[in-house]
Amino acid sequence: MTFIHVQSAVITFATILCTFLSTTHQVAADGRVARVDDIPQLGLGTWLSGREKVAHVVQYALDTGYRHIDAALIYRNEDQTGNGIAEADIAREDIWVTSKLWNEHHRPGEANEAILKSVSDLGVEYLDLYLMHWPVAFVPGEGTTLDEETSIFDTWRTMEDLVRAGITRYIGISNFARKDVEAIMEMCTICPYAHEFETHPYLQQQDFVDFHKEIGIKVIAYSPLANTNPNYNSDVPPIMEDPFWNDMAETKNATVAQAVLAWGLQRGTIVIPKSVHETWIHENLGALDISFSDDEMEAIGAQDKKARMNDPGRNWGVRLFADLDDPTKLDGDGNRGEL
Numbered sequence: 641m642t643f644i645h646v647q648s649a650v651i652t653f654a655t656i657l658c659t660f661l662s663t664t665h666q667v668a669a670d671g672r673v674a675r676v677d678d679i680p681q682l683g684l685g686t687w688l689s690g691r692e693k694v695a696h697v698v699q700y701a702l703d704t705g706y707r708h709i710d711a712a713l714i715y716r717n718e719d720q721t722g723n724g725i726a727e728a729d730i731a732r733e734d735i736w737v738t739s740k741l742w743n744e745h746h747r748p749g750e751a752n753e754a755i756l757k758s759v760s761d762l763g764v765e766y767l768d769l770y771l772m773h774w775p776v777a778f779v780p781g782e783g784t785t786l787d788e789e790t791s792i793f794d795t796w797r798t799m800e801d802l803v804r805a806g807i808t809r810y811i812g813i814s815n816f817a818r819k820d821v822e823a824i825m826e827m828c829t830i831c832p833y834a835h836e837f838e839t840h841p842y843l844q845q846q847d848f849v850d851f852h853k854e855i856g857i858k859v860i861a862y863s864p865l866a867n868t869n870p871n872y873n874s875d876v877p878p879i880m881e882d883p884f885w886n887d888m889a890e891t892k893n894a895t896v897a898q899a900v901l902a903w904g905l906q907r908g909t910i911v912i913p914k915s916v917h918e919t920w921i922h923e924n925l926g927a928l929d930i931s932f933s934d935d936e937m938e939a940i941g942a943q944d945k946k947a948r949m950n951d952p953g954r955n956w957g958v959r960l961f962a963d964l965d966d967p968t969k970l971d972g973d974g975n976r977g978e979l
Contacts, residue, residue, distance in 0.1 A: 673733070674733050674766075674768060674809060675731075675733045675734050676707060676733070676734060676735065676736045676768065679708060679736050679738075679768070679769065679833075679834065679858060679860075679910055680706075680707045680708035680736055680910070681905055681910050681911070681928075682706070682708065682901070682905065682910070682911055682912075682913075682924065682925065682927065682928060683706065683707075683708030683709060683710050683736070683738075683860075683910065683911070683912040684697070684698065684701040684706050684708065684709055684710065684912065684913070684914070684915075684921065685710045685862060685912040685913060685914035686698070686709065686710060686711050686712075686715055686717060686721050686914065687710075687712065687715050687862070687914055688715075688869070688871065688914065689715075689717060689721075689914060689916050690717075690916065691716070691717045691720050693916045694717045694720045694721050694724060694916070695720040695721070695723040695724040695727065696724065697724065697915070697916050697917075697918070697921060698720075698721050698723075698724025698725060698728070699723075699724040699725075699727040699728045700724075700918055700921060701724075701921050702724070702725065702728035702729075702730045702735065703728050703729060703730070704921065704922055704925065705925055706921075706925075707730070707734060707735055707736060708735070708736040708738075708910075708912070709721065709725065709735065709736070709737050709738070710738045710836075710860070710862075710912040711737065711738060711739045711740075711758070711762060712739055712740035712742070712771075712773060713739060713740065713741075713742050713745075713754055713757065713758050713761075714740070714742045714773065718739065718758055718761040718762050719761040719762075721761075721762060722761050722762040722763035722764065723763075725737070725762065725763060725764065726763050732764055732765065735764075736768045736769070737762060737764050737767055737768050737769075738767065738768060738769040738770070738771065738836075738860075739755070739758040739759075739762065739767050739769075739770055739771075740770070740771045740772070740773040740814060740836075741754055741755070741770060741771065741772050741773055741795070741799065742754065742773055743773065743774055743776050743777055743778040743784075744777075744778040744779070744780045744781070744782075745780070746772075746777035746778075746787065746790045746794070746795040746798070747777075747780065747787075747790055747794075747798075748798045748801075750780050751795070751798045751799065751802070752798075752802070755767070755770060755802055755807055755808065756807070758770075759807060766806065766807060766808060766809065767807065767808040767809070768808070768809050768810065769808065769809065769810045769811070769812055769833060769834060770799065770802060770807075770808040770810070770811050770812070771811070771812045771813060771814045771834070771836055772792070772795055772796070772799060772811075772812070772813050772814060773814050773815070774814065774815045774952075774960075775792050775813070775815065775816050775817070775820050775960075776956060776958055776960075777790040777791075777792075777795065784955070784956050784957075786956070786957070786958070792820060792823070792824065793823070793824075793827055796811075796824055796827070796828060799811045800828070800829055800830045803830050804830075810833035810834070811830060811832065811833065812832045812833045812834040812835060812836065812857075812858075812860075813832050813834075813835050813836075814835065814836040814837060815836075815837055815838075815960065815961075816835060816837070817960070817961055817962050817963050817964055818848060818851060818963050818964065819962070819963055821835065821851075821852075821855075821857070825855060831857075832857050833857070833858060834857060834858040834859070834860050834910070835852055835857050835858070835859055835860070836859075836860035836861075836862055836912075837859070837860075837861075837862065838861070838862055838863050838948060838949060838950050839859070839861045839864070839904075839909060840861065840863055840864050840865065840866040840879075840900070840904070841866060841879065841885070841900060841903065841940060841943050841944065842866045842867065842876055842879065842943075842944065842945040842946075842947045842949075843866070843944070843945070843946060843947055843948050843949070843965060843966065844941065844944040844946075845964060845965055846907075846941065846944075848964060849907065849908070849909060853908060858910060859908070859909045859910065860909070860910045860911075860912060861904050861909040861910065861911050861912070862912055862950075863949055863950060864900065864901055864904045864909075864911040864912065864913055865879060865880075865897055865900055865901070865913055866879040866900070866949065867879060867947075867949055868880060868897075869914075869949065872949040872950065874947065874949055875947070876945055876947045879896065879900060880896050880897070882896075882943075884939075884943055885899060885900060885943075888936070888940070892930050894926060894927075894930055895923055895926075897913070897920065897923065897924060897927075898923060898924065898926045898927045898930060899927075899930060901913060901924055901927035902927040902928075902930035902931070902932070903932060903937070903940055904927075905927060905928065906931060906932055906937065907937075911927070946965040946966050947966060948961065948965065948966035951966075951968050953968030953970070954968055954969070954970060957970065
C-alpha cells in the first residue's frame with residue numbers, strides 16, 4: 641500500500657509541474673502565437689483518407705466550422721492535408737493541427753527529420769501537438785524489426801527537445817498501456833498533453849479514461865464510431881445497425897453517428913471521426929448539440945463489448961495494451977515483448 645501511495649504522489653507532483661512548464665511553450669518557431677489555447681473537442685481524422693480526396697475534405701471541414709485536424713506522417717497524405725489547410729479561409733493560428741512520430745523515427749536524428757517533414761508537408765510552420773504514435777520503436781530502414789536500444793524514455797526526451805525548439809507546442813502519446821503512461825509521468829520534464837487511443841461504445845475503457853482525467857492528460861478518442869472503418873475485421877455487428885443506438889438516436893432526433901459522437905463528447909473525450917463525405921462531415925457537427933441524461937449514460941455504459949478494432953501488435957510480435965481491455969494475443973513463440 642505504501643508503494644501505491646508514493647507512486648500516486650509522484651505522478652500527482654509530475655502533473656502539477658508539467659502543467660506549469662507547459663505554459664512556457666506557446667510561441668511557435670516563427671514567433672507567431674497560436675490563438676487556439678485548448679484542443680477543440682471535435683476534430684477531423686485523416687487516417688485512410690485517400691490522397692485524391694483529403695485536400696478537399698480538409699478544406700471543406702475547416703470552412704464548415706472544424707478547427708482541429710488530426711494527421712500523421714505514416715498516413716502518407718500529409719502533403720495533401722496541408723493543401724486543404726492552405727486552401728481553407730482560416731488563419732493558421734486558429735487551427736489545431738496534430739501529427740505523430742512513426743515507429744522507425746524514434747531515434748533523435750530521425751525524430752527531428754520526421755517532425756520537420758510533417759511541418760513542411762502540412763505547411764503549418766509549427767504543430768500544436770506531436771504524438772508518439774505507438775510505444776514501439778523500429779530499427780530505421782529495417783521494416784518492423786524492433787529497436788531494442790531505443791526505449792520510450794529515450795524517445796520522450798527527444799520529443800521534449802522538439803517542444804523546446806518551438807517546432808510543436810505540446811507533445812503526447814498514443815496507444816499506450818496504463819503502466820507506460822505512469823512510467824512516462826514519473827520521468828517527464830515536459831509531460832504529455834494528450835493521449836490518443838481507441839475508445840468508443842464497444843471499447844469504453846471508462847476506468848482508463850477516468851485515470852487520465854485524474855492525472856491531467858486529455859483523451860483523444862480515435863475510431864470514435866467503433867467498427868465503421870471498413871478495414872476493421874470485427875466479430876461485433878456494425879454499430880450503425882445496432883438496435884440500441886438506432887433507438888437512442890431516434891430519441892435525440894439525430895443520426896446514429898451524431899449520437900455516438902455526442903456520447904464521446906459528454907464523457908469528456910475529444911473525438912476525431914474520419915470521413916471523406918461532405919454530408920457526414922457536416923452532420924457530425926450536430927453531435928455538439930446533443931446531451932444525455934444520467935440514466936441514458938448508464939444504459940450506454942452497459943453496451944460495452946470490450947472489443948478492440950485496431951491492434952497491430954500481433955503483426956509486430958509485441959503484446960500491446962497489456963493492462964487494458966482486449967490486449968494483444970500472441971502465439972507462445974511469437975512474444976517478443978510487452979508494451
